Amino acid sequence: MPDDVLLTFVHISDTHISPDPDYGKQETPHSTSDSARLLVQQINALPFKPDFVLHTGDVAYDPDETAYFTAREILSQIQYPVYYVAGNHDKPEPLQRILLGRSEILAPFHYTFDVNGVQFIVLDSNGPAEVPRGNIIPEQLVWLDGLLSSMDDRPLVIAVHHNAVPVAVPWLDGFMRITNGEDFHNILLKARERLRGVFFGHVHQNLTMFRDGIMYNSTLSSWGQFHAWPGLNDTVKDEGAEPGFSVVSITRANTYIRRYRFRI
Numbered sequence: 001m002p003d004d005v006l007l008t009f010v011h012i013s014d015t016h017i018s019p020d021p022d023y024g025k026q027e028t029p030h031s032t033s034d035s036a037r038l039l040v041q042q043i044n045a046l047p048f049k050p051d052f053v054l055h056t057g058d059v060a061y062d063p064d065e066t067a068y069f070t071a072r073e074i075l076s077q078i079q080y081p082v083y084y085v086a087g088n089h090d091k092p093e094p095l096q097r098i099l100l101g102r103s104e105i106l107a108p109f110h111y112t113f114d115v116n117g118v119q120f121i122v123l124d125s126n127g128p129a130e131v132p133r134g135n136i137i138p139e140q141l142v143w144l145d146g147l148l149s150s151m152d153d154r155p156l157v158i159a160v161h162h163n164a165v166p167v168a169v170p171w172l173d174g175f176m177r178i179t180n181g182e183d184f185h186n187i188l189l190k191a192r193e194r195l196r197g198v199f200f201g202h203v204h205q206n207l208t209m210f211r212d213g214i215m216y217n218s219t220l221s222s223w224g225q226f227h228a229w230p231g232l233n234d235t236v237k238d239e240g241a242e243p244g245f246s247v248v249s250i251t252r253a254n255t256y257i258r259r260y261r262f263r264i
């Protein structure tokens, strides 16, 4: 039986958009708004049509609701549907109300959707934790457990903002991670056979890890990037690194990830 591609999505993250058009130039030669606009151009210029775009959070530079008007102006230019995850710099209420135009506000901002027979589960990892760490509250873990315990043979993709499992990089594992990432991982084991990957942001770099047969995969920020190497204790900027995004294709049995970078 051919293992056909069921869908292809673009994974973007950490746009950190601000109402200040110069915001970000303290850290990089370009502002977050300029780089987000270039990201949008890159997506719209792809020589194929992705099914949708997944933004794994930190849409805004700070939990400032005015940022979502600028984010809406820039990100609404994407020619495909966009699904959002809330990051630690986001405020889920105005993200939903202003950016998505919703009147019914989810709190926490978790939801599920289906595209071409693939199940997607989006989680909000902004439970109580000392930022920039994350946490998935018990109510959400129960909800997730229920979804993963039911009979379902659809390929499954999970999206979350923070990194969940350790990678032997102290600043990522101690300073940035989901504090109850082990509980989260243990629930995911229930659906390991159909889980095509966990996609996240937050770390501003391409990072892939496998644990117990589960793949966790991040993508670049459209703004600035960070380093990671074994034993690194501090947050170190990857000076001059190009921004980018990933293109992910899902089949019944496989996950294909292609990395894209762009000059700014």
Ligand SMILES: [Fe+2]
Pocket: 057, 058, 087, 088, 089, 132, 161, 201, 202, 203
């Ligand atoms: Fe973040």
